[in-house]
Amino acid sequence: MTALTAVDVTVALDRVVVVQAVNAAVGSGGWLALIGPNGAGKSTLIRAMAGLVPYAGTIRLDMSSGSTPGSVGSPGSVGSVGSPGSAGASAGASVDARAMTARERARVLAYVPQEPVLPPDLTVAQYVLLGRTPHLGYLASPGRHDRERAAAAMDRLDVTRLARRRLARLSGGERQRAVLARALAGEPRVLLLDEPTSMLDVGHEQQVLELVDRLRTDTGLTVVSTLHNLTVAGQYADTLVLLDGGRVVAAGSPQAVLTKDLIESVYAARVNVVTGGDGRPVIAPRRG
Amino acid sequence: MRRHTALGAAAAFLAAAALAGAFAGAADLNPLATAAALLRLPSSLGPLDRAVLFQIRLPRVVLGALVGGLLALAGAGYQGVFRNPLVDSGMLGASAGAGLGATLAIVYLGASGTGAVPVAAFAGSLAGVAVAYATGAAAGRGAAAGGGTATLLLAGIAVGSFLIAVQTFVLQRSASDIQAVYSWLLGSLSAASWAQVTTIAPYAAVSSAVILLHGRHLDVLSVGDEEARALGLRPGLIRAVVVAASALAAASAVAVSGLIGFVGIVIPHVARRLAGPSYSGVLPLSLLLGAGFLVLADTVARTVLSPAELPIGVVTALVGAPAFVWVLRGTGDVGT
Numbered sequence: 310m311t312a313l314t315a316v317d318v319t320v321a322l323d324r325v326v327v328v329q330a331v332n333a334a335v336g337s338g339g340w341l342a343l344i345g346p347n348g349a350g351k352s353t354l355i356r357a358m359a360g361l362v363p364y365a366g367t368i369r370l371d372m373s374s375g376s377t378p379g380s381v382g383s384p385g386s387v388g389s390v391g392s393p394g395s396a397g398a399s400a401g402a403s404v405d406a407r408a409m410t411a412r413e414r415a416r417v418l419a420y421v422p423q424e425p426v427l428p429p430d431l432t433v434a435q436y437v438l439l440g441r442t443p444h445l446g447y448l449a450s451p452g453r454h455d456r457e458r459a460a461a462a463m464d465r466l467d468v469t470r471l472a473r474r475r476l477a478r479l480s481g482g483e484r485q486r487a488v489l490a491r492a493l494a495g496e497p498r499v500l501l502l503d504e505p506t507s508m509l510d511v512g513h514e515q516q517v518l519e520l521v522d523r524l525r526t527d528t529g530l531t532v533v534s535t536l537h538n539l540t541v542a543g544q545y546a547d548t549l550v551l552l553d554g555g556r557v558v559a560a561g562s563p564q565a566v567l568t569k570d571l572i573e574s575v576y577a578a579r580v581n582v583v584t585g586g587d588g589r590p591v592i593a594p595r596r597g
Numbered sequence: 598m599r600r601h602t603a604l605g606a607a608a609a610f611l612a613a614a615a616l617a618g619a620f621a622g623a624a625d626l627n628p629l630a631t632a633a634a635l636l637r638l639p640s641s642l643g644p645l646d647r648a649v650l651f652q653i654r655l656p657r658v659v660l661g662a663l664v665g666g667l668l669a670l671a672g673a674g675y676q677g678v679f680r681n682p683l684v685d686s687g688m689l690g691a692s693a694g695a696g697l698g699a700t701l702a703i704v705y706l707g708a709s710g711t712g713a714v715p716v717a718a719f720a721g722s723l724a725g726v727a728v729a730y731a732t733g734a735a736a737g738r739g740a741a742a743g744g745g746t747a748t749l750l751l752a753g754i755a756v757g758s759f760l761i762a763v764q765t766f767v768l769q770r771s772a773s774d775i776q777a778v779y780s781w782l783l784g785s786l787s788a789a790s791w792a793q794v795t796t797i798a799p800y801a802a803v804s805s806a807v808i809l810l811h812g813r814h815l816d817v818l819s820v821g822d823e824e825a826r827a828l829g830l831r832p833g834l835i836r837a838v839v840v841a842a843s844a845l846a847a848a849s850a851v852a853v854s855g856l857i858g859f860v861g862i863v864i865p866h867v868a869r870r871l872a873g874p875s876y877s878g879v880l881p882l883s884l885l886l887g888a889g890f891l892v893l894a895d896t897v898a899r900t901v902l903s904p905a906e907l908p909i910g911v912v913t914a915l916v917g918a919p920a921f922v923w924v925l926r927g928t929g930d931v932g933t
Contacts, residue, residue, distance in 0.1 A: 415829030426821035430874035442828040
C-alpha cells in the first residue's frame with residue numbers, strides 16, 4: 310500500500326516552474342529519497358508534500374484505519390476522495406491532501422526542514438512537546454497523554470537525559486535528535502526530511518540515518534527525504550527519484566538510478582560507480 | 598524558578614504593592630487599620646480616611662494595576678508575535694497614534710482634562726495600529742517567507758514617525774497647548790477614578806483573555822512560520838488575533854494613563870528570566886508583574902516629592918532601568 314503518492318505535481322515559485330509534472334510514490338514503511346543537483350527542485354517538492362507551497366497536481370495520503378504507523382490497513386481501497394470533514398475519519402482510503410485541513414495533514418505528515426529553527430532558550434522537553442500541536446484543539450493545552458507521547462518520542466531518540474537542557478546548549482547531533490523527537494511526538498505516518506544530515510559529520514550522519522531507519526523498520530514509519538550524498542541515499546532508501554531542472558530523470562531502485570552515465574550527465578561530474586559489500590552502488594568522485 | 602513558584606511570588610508582589618499603594622500618601626493612613634478596612638473588618642479609620650482610601654487611593658491602585666498589567670501583557674504579546682525581544686507595547690504606531698489623538702483633542706476641541714482626551718487617545722492608538730498593520734501586510738504580500746514580521750515592524754516604524762510628525766506640526770502651530778499635551782504625554786494616574794476603572798475594565802478583560810489563551814500558539818510561532826504551518830497552525834491568523842488583542846490592551850491603558858514607557862518592554866523580560874521562555878508562563882507572569890510594578894512606581898511618583906507628583910514615566914524609567922540592567926546582568930544573550 311502506498312503511503313504517499315504524488316501525481317503530476319507542478320510547483321511554480323514567483324512564476325518560475327521549479328517542479329514539473331513529477332510522479333512519485335512511496336510504500337507504507339518505505340524510504341523514498343529525492344536526489345539531484347542543487348536547484349533540481351528536491352526541497353520544493355518535499356515542501357509541496359508538506360503542504361507548505363501551492364502546487365498543481367495531486368498528492369494523496371494513505372489514511373487507512375489504525376492510529377499508529379505500520380498497523381495493517383485494508384488494502385486496495387484506493388481512489389475515494391474524502392471530504393474535508395471526513396478526511397481524518399475515512400478508513401482504508403487514500404485521500405487527496407488538498408481535501409484535508411492543515412491540522413489533519415499535520416497529523417499524518419511531520420516535516421523537518423533543512424535548518425530547523427531552534428528557539429535557544431526553550432528546553433528539549435518544551436520543544437518536543439510542540440510536536441503535539443496537530444493533536445490539540447485551538448484553545449486546548451497539552452494534557453497528560455500529550456506529555457506521555459512526547460516523553461516516548463524523547464526516549465526513542467535517546468534525548469530523555471537532555472530533557473531540561475536548553476536547545477542552545479546542544480551539540481549538532483543532539484540537535485538533530487531533538488528535532489526528530491519533536492517530529493515523532495506528533496505520531497506521524499510519514500516523515501518528510503529535507504537534507505537531514507547536511508550539517509553533520511560522517512559519523513553523526515550515519516547515526517541519524519540508522520536511527521531513522523530503525524524507526525522505519527520498528528514502527529512502519531514511511532520516510533521521504535532529500536539527500537545530497539548519493540552513496541548514502543543508495544544505502545538507506547529503497548526507492549530513489551532523480552530530479553533535474555524540476556523533472557524526474559530517473560526513478561527506481563538504487564542500482565537502477567545510481568549509474569555512472571546518469572550521474573555524470575545530470576551532475577556534470579566525473580565519477581566511478583562500484584558495487585559495495587551490500588550490493589548497493591558506491592559513488593566515488595574521480596579527477597581528470 | 599519554576600513557573601508556579603514564579604506566579605505565586607508575582608501574585609504576592611502585586612498584593613504587597615497594592616497594600617503599600619493603599620496606605621502610603623499625603624494623608625497618612627495607619628497600615629493595620631487600612632488592611633482591616635480593605636478586608637471589611639472593623640477598623641479604626643475615620644470617615645475622612647475612609648473616603649481617602651476608597652475614593653482616592655483604591656481606584657488609583659486598581660487603575661495602576663490594570664494599566665501596568667495591560668502594558669506588560671501587550672508587550673509580551675507583541676514580542677511573541679514578532680519573535681523579537683526589542684518590541685514593546687507602543688509599537689506599530691500605538692503610542693504615536695494615541696499621542697496624535699490626544700493632541701488633536703486638546704488643541705482643536707479644547708478638551709484638556711475632559712473625557713474626550715482618553716477617547717481620542719484610545720481611538721488614535723487603535724487607528725495607528727490598524728494603519729500600520731494594513732500597510733505592513735500589504736507591503737509584505739509576496740515577500741519571501743519570514744519577511745512578514747520584519748515588514749510589519751518596519752511599517753509600524755514608518756507609520757509611527759509619520760504620526761509623530763503630524764503631531765509635532767499641530768503642536769508647533771498651537772504653542773499654548775504644549776504644556777497640556779506634554780503633561781499628558783508623560784503619563785499620569787492622578788485623574789484616577791472608579792469611572793475610569795469601569796470604563797476600561799471590559800476592554801482589559803477581553804484583550805487579556807485573548808492574549809493569555811494564545812501562549813501555546815506563540816511558543817509554536819517561535820519555531821518560525823514555516824514549521825508552525827507544518828504543525829497545522831495558521832501563523833498569519835494567530836498574528837492578527839494577538840496583535841489586535843495587544844493593541845486593544847495597550848490602547849485601553851494609554852487612554853487612561855497617557856504614555857508610560859518601559860513597562861511593556863522590560864516586564865516581559867523579567868518574566869522570562871523568572872519562568873523561562875515559554876509564553877504559557879511569560880504571559881500571566883507579565884500581567885501580574887506589570888500590575889505590581891506600576892502600582893509601586895505610582896506610589897513612589899506621588900509620595901517622594903509629596904504633595905507634588907513626579908510623572909510616572911520618569912519613575913518607571915528611573916527605578917526600572919537600573920533594576921532591569923541588574924536582571925540582565927550576566928545572563929548572556931537575550932532570546933525570545
